[in-house]
Amino acid sequence: MKKVIDEYTSLPNFRLVVRPSGTEHKIRIMAEGEDKKLVHTVVNELYEMIEEIDRY
Secondary structure, eight states: HHHHHHHHHHTTTTTEEEEOOOOSOOOOEEEESOOOHHHHHHHHHHHHHHHHHHOO
């Protein structure tokens, strides 16, 4: 997962923050960028990866 996060954070005009919540048993995913479709793609990909990890 770190490799994927590093890949996306290196994109120009794109910001990504993935962190544990301080108050809940959740992972927070925040993405900003000029390309709305890319933002949704990245968030969905990371969400699916986290869901898969959480199953085990």
